[in-house]
Amino acid sequence: MDAKTVCLAVLSQGEASGYEIRKSVEEGPFGHIQDIGFSSIYPALSRLREDGMVSVTELAQEGRPDKKIYRLTSDGHLTLLNALQDPTDADRVRSDFLFRMLFADILPPSVINSMIDARMGEIQASLTRIEARTNGGFESAGEAFVNGFAATVQRAMADYIEDNRHQLVAAALVPSRAVAE
DSSP states (O other): OOHHHHHHHHHTTSOBOHHHHHHHHHHSGGGGTOOOOHHHHHHHHHHHHHTTSEEEEEEEETTEEEEEEEEEOHHHHHHHHHHHHSOOOOOOOOOHHHHHHHTGGGSOHHHHHHHHHHHHHHHHHHHHHHHHHHTTOOOOHHHHHHHHHHHHHHHHHHHHHHHHHHHHHHHHTOTTTOOOO
16 A cells, blocks of 8 residues: 555544554554555645645644644545555565565574574564554454454464574584674
C-alpha cells in the first residue's frame, strides 16, 4: 500500500496527528504488514488534505508549533474502501537479518550466533507486544486476524531459526570462506 492509503486506514480508526499515525504503524497491527516513515506521512497527509480526503484541526501548543489533528472525510472513507478492493500485489519479505544470513558462510560463528540471539529477542518482544494488544479484548475481527497471523509467523520464524541455527554456524566454520574470529 502507498503512504496515502495507509494514512487513510489509520484515520479510519479515529482522528490522529502525523506522529500518532507513525506510532500506530510502528506499534499497532499495521506494523506487521506496512512500513512508512515520517518522510512519507506528512507529504501524504498534505496531498490527502488538498484532495479533500482528510480535514485538519490545528491545536495551539505552548512553546511548540501547532499540533495538527487529521480526520477522515466521507470522500476519504470512500477512497479507502475503493483502495481496499483493488487487487493485491504479491507479498515481499524484506529483511536485513535474512540478507546477512545469506552470507553466513563468510561470517564468524560468534557473529552469526549474536545475530540469531538478537533476532530471537526481537521475536519474543514482538510476541509480547501482540499478546499485550490482544489481551484487552477490544480487537476488531480484522485486527484479531492480523495479530493472530503475525503471532503465528513470529512463532514459526523462531522455530525455524532454532531448528536450523546449527547449519549457519557450521557453514561459517568452513575455512575456505569464513572470516577468522
